[in-house]
Amino acid sequence: MYPAIEPYEHGMLDVGDGNLVYWEVCGNPDGKPAVVVHGGPGSGCSVNMRRTFDPERFRIVLFDQRNCGRSRPHASDPATDLTHNTTQHLIADMESLREHLGIDRWLLYGGSWGSTLILAYAETHPERVSEIVIPAVTMTRRSETEWLYRGVGRFFPEAQERFLRGVPEADRDGNVFQVLAAYSRLLADPDREVRERACQDWIAWEDAVISQEVNGKPNAYSDRPADAQMAMVRICAHYFSNAAWLEEGALLRDAGRLAGIPGALVHGRLDMGGPLHTAWELTKVWKDARLHVVEDSGHTGSQTFRKVLHEAIESFSPQR
Numbered sequence: 001m002y003p004a005i006e007p008y009e010h011g012m013l014d015v016g017d018g019n020l021v022y023w024e025v026c027g028n029p030d031g032k033p034a035v036v037v038h039g040g041p042g043s044g045c046s047v048n049m050r051r052t053f054d055p056e057r058f059r060i061v062l063f064d065q066r067n068c069g070r071s072r073p074h075a076s077d078p079a080t081d082l083t084h085n086t087t088q089h090l091i092a093d094m095e096s097l098r099e100h101l102g103i104d105r106w107l108l109y110g111g112s113w114g115s116t117l118i119l120a121y122a123e124t125h126p127e128r129v130s131e132i133v134i135p136a137v138t139m140t141r142r143s144e145t146e147w148l149y150r151g152v153g154r155f156f157p158e159a160q161e162r163f164l165r166g167v168p169e170a171d172r173d174g175n176v177f178q179v180l181a182a183y184s185r186l187l188a189d190p191d192r193e194v195r196e197r198a199c200q201d202w203i204a205w206e207d208a209v210i211s212q213e214v215n216g217k218p219n220a221y222s223d224r225p226a227d228a229q230m231a232m233v234r235i236c237a238h239y240f241s242n243a244a245w246l247e248e249g250a251l252l253r254d255a256g257r258l259a260g261i262p263g264a265l266v267h268g269r270l271d272m273g274g275p276l277h278t279a280w281e282l283t284k285v286w287k288d289a290r291l292h293v294v295e296d297s298g299h300t301g302s303q304t305f306r307k308v309l310h311e312a313i314e315s316f317s318p319q320r
Contacts, residue, residue: 001051001306007062012072013100015093017084022070023063023097027055032130032318033103035061035094037110037118042235044069044228052109057318061106063097065090065117068231075234076227078188078195082238086245091121098128105129107316111136112274112299116244116251119282123257131316132263132289135309136271136299137279139251140244142177148273149240150176152209155272159208166201180241187234195230202233209273213298220300255285263289264312268297268305 007024015021027050036049045062053060066085067075074080094117098106107130108118115134122129138144153160164172167182186198203221210216221229263286267279276293283291292312297305 001048002053002055003051004047005050005055007050013063013093013097015066015089015096017089018073019066019084020072021063021066021093021097022072023061023101025059025061025101026050027053027058027060029059031055031057031059033059033061033101033106034109035063035098035106037094037108037114037121038062038065038069039110039112039114040068040232040235041065041113041117041239042068042075042232043113044071044231053313054317058107059103061097061101061103063093066093068228068235074227075231078190082235085235085238086242087117087120087239088245090117091124094121095125095128107131107133109133109313112138113140113239116140116246119251119255119258120246122261123251123254126257126261129258129261132258132261133266133309133312133316134263134279135266135301135305136274137265137267137282138274139278139282140240140246141252141278142243142248144274144278145180145240145243146176147275148209149180149205152272156208159205163201163205166198177241177243180237184234184237184241187230187237199230199233202237203229210298210300212272213268213270213300214296214302215300216298252281252285255282258286259288261288262316264292264315265289266292266294266305266309266312268294268299268301270296270298273299 005026007026010024012020038045044064064071110118115137171178171182189195206221265279267276283289292308294305296302
């Protein structure tokens with residue numbers, strides 16, 4: 001990673017529906033535009049994300065998606081209405097930010113949920129994308145969500161039992177989307193204790209899924225501040241219980257729209273939450289993308305993963 005830097009410009013973009021999206025720009029004002037699209041959904045950007053690109057060669061844009069990070073209103077407040085927070089709203093927010101900053105085309109960077117949003121944006125506005133770099137590919141298809149919140153439980157039966165016990169008994173035996181919708185309701189409950197218990201049960205599951213990875217640690221999510229946890233979990237439950245408002249398989253079906261956009265996909269073979277198969281399928285349709293499989297890595301990366309990712313970004317860097 002490059003040395004720590006501070007933004008030279010930042011602000012709050014009014015995107016309508018009472019939402020203000022926080023954004024910042026770092027690096028070289030005359031550099032190649034690159035936008036960081038964070039995961040979660042609802043994780044928000046971290047200061048370390050500024051350090052992904054060479055600040056001498058890139059104009060680095062970061063933003064917190066609706067209702068998380070420094071954007072307002074914040075999803076940790078149960079009074080915050082998430083009705084106007086969908087994938088389609090986030091695509092529109094990205095386009096509004098691009099126009100606000102006067103950028104013609106930008107490199108898109110982000111993984112996990114961020115990769116779903118990147119693909120959705122790029123397939124909607126391919127003429128605005130110069131390149132795409134994705135560490136950990138997901139398309140948030142129903143099959144992927146079913147795997148993340150049920151299928152992978154065969155490796156973590158104790159954690160999955162706790163996760164299912166977190167919802168009313170009537171919802172436990174339904175499909176995974178019924179379970180996620182039950183969590184979404186609990187996270188909006190007027191009783192603070194109910195909301196906090198649901199949040200902790202969800203966070204414990206997220207911790208478990210990545211706990212055995214090279215970079216995994218027992219409290220990867222539960223170490224975050226309480227308001228950040230609540231915002232992420234509320235937004236995750238909101239998105240995943242609604243299949244991210246994406247027609248099933250649409251991002252793969254429409255990946256032909258990415259033709260002519262160079263891409264680098266970096267994926268760990270040991271990624272339990274987001275298996276490699278998704279990235280493999282995508283490269284069968286998106287012929288301009290190259291897949292780099294990292295043998296010793298899971299969802300949280302490894303030293304090898306970071307090296308491969310750095311090389312992928314460098315391949316799209318302007319010359320000094």
